[in-house]
Amino acid sequence: MNGAHFVVQAxxxxxxxxVFGYPGGAIMPLYDALFDGGVEHLLCRHEQGAAMxxxxxxxxxxxxxxxxxxxxxxxxxxITGLADALLDSIPIIAITGQVPTHLIGTDAFQEVDVxxxxxxCTKHSFMVQSAEELGPIIEQAFEIATTGRPGPVLxxxxxxxxxxxxxxxxxxxxxxxxxxxxxxxIEQAKSMIESAKQxxxxxxxxxxxxxxxxxxxxxxxxxxxxxxxxxxxIGCVPHHSPYFMGMVGMHGSKASNLAIQxxxxxxxxxxxxxxRVTGKLDEFAPxxxxxxxxxxxAEIDKLxxxxxxxxxxxxxxxxxxxxxxxxxxxxxxxxxxxxxxxxRYDHPGEPIFAPALLRKLAEIMPTDTVICSDVGQxxxxxxxxxxxxxxENHISSSGLGTMGFGVPAAVGxxxxxxxxxxxxxxxxGSFMMNVQELGxxxxxxxxxxxxxxxxxxxxxxxxxxxxxxxxRYSETILTDNPDFVTLASAxxxxxxxxxxxxxxxxxxxxxxxxxxxxxxxxxxSEEENVWPLVPPGAANDQMMxxxx
Amino acid sequence: MKSxxxxxAKKSPEFLERLLRVCRHRGFTVDSINAETGSVxxxxxxxxxxxxxxxxxxxxxxxxxxxxxxxxxxxxQEQNIKATA
Ligand SMILES: Cc1ncc(C[n+]2csc(CCOP(=O)(O)OP(=O)(O)O)c2C)c(N)n1
Numbered sequence: 085m086n087g088a089h090f091v092v093q094a095x096x097x098x099x100x101x102x103v104f105g106y107p108g109g110a111i112m113p114l115y116d117a118l119f120d121g122g123v124e125h126l127l128c129r130h131e132q133g134a135a136m137x138x139x140x141x142x143x144x145x146x147x148x149x150x151x152x153x154x155x156x157x158x159x160x161x162x163i164t165g166l167a168d169a170l171l172d173s174i175p176i177i178a179i180t181g182q183v184p185t186h187l188i189g190t191d192a193f194q195e196v197d198v199x200x201x202x203x204x205c206t207k208h209s210f211m212v213q214s215a216e217e218l219g220p221i222i223e224q225a226f227e228i229a230t231t232g233r234p235g236p237v238l239x240x241x242x243x244x245x246x247x248x249x250x251x252x253x254x255x256x257x258x259x260x261x262x263x264x265x266x267x268x269x270i271e272q273a274k275s276m277i278e279s280a281k282q283x284x285x286x287x288x289x290x291x292x293x294x295x296x297x298x299x300x301x302x303x304x305x306x307x308x309x310x311x312x313x314x315x316x317x318i319g320c321v322p323h324h325s326p327y328f329m330g331m332v333g334m335h336g337s338k339a340s341n342l343a344i345q346x347x348x349x350x351x352x353x354x355x356x357x358x359x360r361v362t363g364k365l366d367e368f369a370p371x372x373x374x375x376x377x378x379x380x381x382a383e384i385d386k387l388x389x390x391x392x393x394x395x396x397x398x399x400x401x402x403x404x405x406x407x408x409x410x411x412x413x414x415x416x417x418x419x420x421x422x423x424x425x426x427x428r429y430d431h432p433g434e435p436i437f438a439p440a441l442l443r444k445l446a447e448i449m450p451t452d453t454v455i456c457s458d459v460g461q462x463x464x465x466x467x468x469x470x471x472x473x474x475x476e477n478h479i480s481s482s483g484l485g486t487m488g489f490g491v492p493a494a495v496g497x498x499x500x501x502x503x504x505x506x507x508x509x510x511x512x513g514s515f516m517m518n519v520q521e522l523g524x525x526x527x528x529x530x531x532x533x534x535x536x537x538x539x540x541x542x543x544x545x546x547x548x549x550x551x552x553x554x555x556r557y558s559e560t561i562l563t564d565n566p567d568f569v570t571l572a573s574a575x576x577x578x579x580x581x582x583x584x585x586x587x588x589x590x591x592x593x594x595x596x597x598x599x600x601x602x603x604x605x606x607x608x609s610e611e612e613n614v615w616p617l618v619p620p621g622a623a624n625d626q627m628m629x630x631x632x
Numbered sequence: 633m634k635s636x637x638x639x640x641a642k643k644s645p646e647f648l649e650r651l652l653r654v655c656r657h658r659g660f661t662v663d664s665i666n667a668e669t670g671s672v673x674x675x676x677x678x679x680x681x682x683x684x685x686x687x688x689x690x691x692x693x694x695x696x697x698x699x700x701x702x703x704x705x706x707x708x709q710e711q712n713i714k715a716t717a
Contacts, residue, residue: 199646200646200649203646203649203650203653204653204657207699208699211645211646228699380697381693381696382690382693382694382696382697384693385687385689385690386690386693
């Protein structure tokens with residue numbers, strides 16, 4: 085068995101059944117091995133698409149996503165996807181071909197120092213230097229990607245190692261590494277929760293990553309502590325729970341942001357006090373003691389000094405800190421805020437109001453539909469107005485905010501979950517950033533649904549230009565967009581355009597009922613903004629709101 | 633504020649790059665560095681003085697996350713460093 089066949093074998097041993105990638109010179113031996121089958125390869129039309137498909141695959145399932153690229157330009161094209169996975173803590177493995185060992189460092193054809201490039205955008209990276217290393221490195225890569233705080237790992241494999249003989253390697257048995265909880269801290273947490281009058285859960289992406297959604301829901305069920313969530317944690321708490329107020333932060337709900345400012349105990353669960361969440365940091369939850377639960381010790385006291393922290397597995401900690409609460413007045417206040425500041429969908433006129441359309445879609449889409457969002461205003465509208473059953477069903481580039489993420493992520497999610505409905509919600513700007521992935525959809529006949537919200541603008545940037553740059557619309561006007569329905573039809577993807585409210589219901593039905601892929605192109609006013617908005621540098625209670 | 637870090641890590645060709653990148657990215661300038669690798673145990677010993685307005689724990693926690701790091705010890709404050717020098 086040569087090194088390349090060994091890699092395919094090792095992927096199989098790691099239960100990898102599908103990988104995403106793009107071939108080229110230095111990775112040809114691996115593609116030759118893939119040709120024999122065993123692991124299905126999906127050809128994306130750009131390595132960035134392959135990386136984001138791997139992310140979509142990982143996020144929709146909780147499993148590891150794998151992407152493959154050649155050396156040089158193939159590897160550099162992966163970088164944005166790796167950075168995206170790093171900021172959102174997503175377990176993916178990137179395998180890159182490298183020029184043969186003896187040519188490394190000679191500026192050989194398609195040689196780039198990929199290990200050097202990877203340092204800032206992976207959790208860890210390896211360059212394989214001998215056949216003996218290949219097995220142990222692949223095993224370690226999977227372990228590093230999935231344990232502790234997950235993240236992307238890159239393996240750079242020179243071509244001579246792919247074609248040379250391999251060395252057998254037996255997989256070690258993984259041991260469960262749960263630590264014993266610190267009973268003093270558990271008691272302290274419980275007593276802080278018991279004595280708090282206005283406690284609040286600030287729920288982050290770590291809950292889904294730790295597979296601790298059930299434990300969190302149990303905790304909430306028993307303690308009835310009100311909660312808010314980050315963009316990545318949408319789906320952790322059922323949206324109809326009486327004391328759940330939705331997303332917090334720059335485009336968070338008014339109720340969430342006010343509750344944060346008023347709480348006396350903030351319990352941060354798998355969250356990291358990101359600036360888009362906190363607004364002005366020293367005025368975030370100004371009256372609160374903080375309990376911070378996060379697997380990554382480097383997150384503790386990074387931005388907010390906390391009263392108590394625990395870096396254990398959330399699955400263990402959450403059940404252990406359940407405590408009696410006596411917070412009826414606070415619950416009443418929260419429930420009232422939730423009603424008083426509820427979103428409104430009574431928008432005047434015939435033009436389509438995207439928040440209302442997205443709300444409608446959320447109400448009628450099948451259980452376990454996966455929403456993959458792109459980046460911009462439409463992303464925030466999805467977060468504010470849609471709801472999903474679990475965090476794996478809301479896939480949004482949160483930490484990196486990567487335009488072009490939605491369609492390839494939907495490709496990955498659909499491959500991973502062929503029986504669930506997968507909808508990419510994109511904007512006219514973002515859609516064009518990885519539009520080549522329509523080719524992947526066509527090739528594999530993936531039934532991905534695309535909801536394209538077209539304001540003929542780079543809307544999110546346009547909104548900031550309107551509000552903070554005196555309406556100077558520098559390079560954000562896209563009135564020269566292509567005809568999107570025609571574009572999709574070139575990939576055999578049927579579609580339609582709608583422009584008025586009365587068309588919405590039937591068009592959404594056609595989108596959901598289509599057997600194969602479908603593009604619903606929704607034309608909206610260029611003037612719509614995302615509200616509320618906490619302006620940069622302001623505290624979260626200094627929200628700007630719609631004047632309408 | 634200056635701090636002295638003593639780091640032990642598994643030997644690897646790119647370890648110093650990883651370490652120095654983390655220092656710079658997290659807001660610490662490296663004032664001096666000494667690195668030695670024992671031939672027997674394949675362990676690198678690195679002594680580093682860094683300087684920053686930021687709390688040194690922000691850096692040490694990040695360094696502890698670098699794969700291959702075995703141990704990180706810190707001596708803070710200029711005086712301490714002088715005293716041990
Ligand atoms: C790769 C990348 N480039 C630039 C940006 C900056 N950016 C953020 S939102 C946005 C506009 C997005 O426009 P569109 O996809 O049409 O969505 P809309 O905001 O109009 O809903 C831009 C340019 C980004 N987030 N990602």
